[in-house]
Amino acid sequence: MEFETPPTIPLWRTAVKRGKGTQIPRIEASARRVSGDADAYAQVCGLPRTDVLPACFPDLLCRGLQLSVLTDPAFPIGLMGIVHARQRIEQRRAIRRDEPLSGRSWVEGHVVTRHGGEFDLHSEVCSGGEPVWHGVTTISSRDLPGDGVKRDRPEPPTFVPGRSAAWSLPADLGRRYAKVSGDVNPIHQYAWTAKLFGFKRAIIHGWWTLSRCLAEMDLAPGGLDVQASFVAPVMLPSTAWFASGPIAAGQAFEVRAVGKLALHGVVRRA
Amino acid sequence: MQNPVTLIPISLPPPEQRVSRAARFAAEGEPRNRYHLPTGLDSPSPVGYRVRVPLSQAEADLAASLLSLEPPAAFVPGAAPTEGELFDEASIGVLTARQSTNYRGQRQVTLGPADSAKLAGILRQAGHPALDGALYTHIALTRPYRTPFTFLLTFIGHNPWISPASVALRAWNKKFAHADDIPTIGYLQHLHVGIWADAVERAAVIASGGTRQANVVLAPFAGRGRHEAIEALAGLDSGAIAQGWRVAFVAQVGAVADRSPIPPALCRKLGANLLAFRSERIQPGVNAEEKAPPQYQARQDMDVPQALTEMAGRAGYNAFCRWTGVDREAAKRLLLMERVDVLTPNGKERLRAVRTHLEDVTDTLVRRLPLWVDLPTGRALSRNAARGKKAFALAGQRIYIGGLSRPEVEAAGLEFAHAVRAVGAAASRGALVCELAGCIDLPAGCDLLSGICLMAGPVNQNDIGKSFYGARDLLADAFPGRDPTSLLVWTLKAKTVADPIGNEEQLMNARQKGALVDLRPGPADVAALRIAGRNVAMRQRDGRVNAERAFSDLGNFATDPGGVGIPGNAGSAWPEAWRAEHPWE
Structure with a gap:
């Protein structure tokens, strides 16, 4: 899926999304331009307003792309009850507020856990084609089949x-x-x-x-x-x-x- | 006019007596008490639960220059202050310049350079000593002393037959005419202002690493008169004026040509120490509770050296001279001091007599409280009044009662309120001598080597007796025929174990708040910067309020014996991007 700017996905589409799949195929969405209100974000998170973007903010720029991926008919899992388990952020350098940015989000595959599975939702923000930010959101879901094996955290x-x-x-x-x-x-x-x-x-x-x-x-x-x-x-x-x-x-x-x-x-x- | 002060070290007790508070967290299921560490700290105050930072004798010698600071003669061009420097300065100024009750009758509005220049013009026009070139100026605001304790006083000293009417009349007068129940309550406001003014002078030096000084103008603001032009600069509105808020003093701060001999690193250490100093009420083995841990129960073979009390006195007279402008001999004559400790002849008997007198006043007060208000509140008033007895404990190796004689002060050409402010300044500066000396070569395993408790409670209690029950002033016997008014009691203590951390918790934790004390404020509560004609609360921005502990780079936070800290105690620094801002640029 390719967009000019990330689409707005209505709440009802995430609410009605159902599934009970066994495999997560690669689904990808990208947008040529991503932008957002960094001031409002900084205020609600207690961050100073500076000329660079807060480290977690690029994820928000990709929100529409992420939801496009997760509500895609090929994505085999319901969205109600999924849990944000872990987060990784790799920011290559400070991202200036005035940089024109593009975004990409994708999923592919999962790992089996005791009660279901975990999959990684990737988000990437690029400046002039150069990746500057990569987020990996690990989400656990009970819609995937688990193996009942207890693992150490x-x-x-x-x-x-x-x-x-x-x-x-x-x-x-x-x-x-x-x-x-x-x-x-x-x-x-x-x-x-x-x-x-x-x-x-x-x-x-x-x-x-x-x-x-x-x-x-x-x-x-x-x-x-x-x-x-x-x-x-x-x-x-x-x-x-x-x-x-x-x-x-x-x-x-x-x-x-x-x-x-x-x-x-x-x-x-x- | 001021004499140099030397900080005298305290001799250590024998090794087996070198004990510390060593507070620990309550074990699971164990009932928590005031001797346990708090479970956490959620406060915007810059203070936190702190411990003293040791000073070497050489560092103490440099720090002693703070005890005879002369006002600057002129300002020179200097760097504009950062928000962080202003916060540090407020932390050891308006936010902490007071003793245990931490009275919220003080606020500070800080003007930028343009408004400072206007203010200098206003001061000069009125004939007051103002300097040009201030980088910023604090306008100190004060209102009458009002706390839960003064609420209790509303019900005291009434004829039982007409008390419903006379209580209502007193409450009305307090609320709308800012009248005080007893004179010494009115004086408390001025004592606090004096303490604050003295602290602001030191704070400017410490927060700037020795590059700035404050020119504090105190004298013109001692009376009840209004200073409309300055009130307008501070953004004081009619509501605040109706509540009794007035200008208490003005402190111009600017860069000085001769920087302080105190190096920046030592300034940080002193700032961290100032935030660690507390009222020390307990003398181990003398007035500890039965349930107190063993380290509070054993007497320590320690003493406050005579030379140190002399230096504390010298610093006190320095402050009195500095703030009143009288010469040293006049200061010694005007400032009435009675020493009543166990080492003075008949000292023990005198202490016992003072204690008995104060307890008699309390008993009379409780007996005569109007039942129509005490009974419906479950005797809350009488219980609170009786609880005050603990606050009158006079324990320490050196104990002084200080005061003034109003006729003598007025004969010397001073306004009485102004002299009372100078007494506050003298008291706090003398106390600082004892507190700083208690940090010299402080060994591991000791919290301090000497501390002080500055108390107004005993003189307030005596004043209740004077005002309503025909008692005489505490200083009447020592200064016959001079019509003395006692104002403060000093108890100096040499010891190695700090008071229970629960005492501090009363000031930091709303749930542990004592009946008669107030919480330590955060900067947004009492300090504002005047920017573009608007008062902007300090450290309240974009949904965040201050969680930074000032001078936290020294890391002097209370921990358990294993080094585990109290959650929230170390605080979290204000974002550097905000800290580094120049508010008026």
């Missing part, structure tokens, strides 16, 4: 916190982020809409949490390699506890909510 890195802060997350944060990102999944909106999908309260988007972590670390503009694992949801409203500290490979970070680890990751300079 990677252990979060241990570190001595150099920074640690409490975040008071208001009840409307999910709605505010949804306005900016276009991700209006009901689990992020209101307690009652989240309850329909089995959550006690609304939960904040994983992308917001990751973006806020990078904001707290206040990384200098430049190349980055970020790896993050989403372990548990962060409910709204709540207080979440962020911590980061140096490790041999870079900076480790984590977010805890209600005493439990919700997110952990590592960021390295690329």
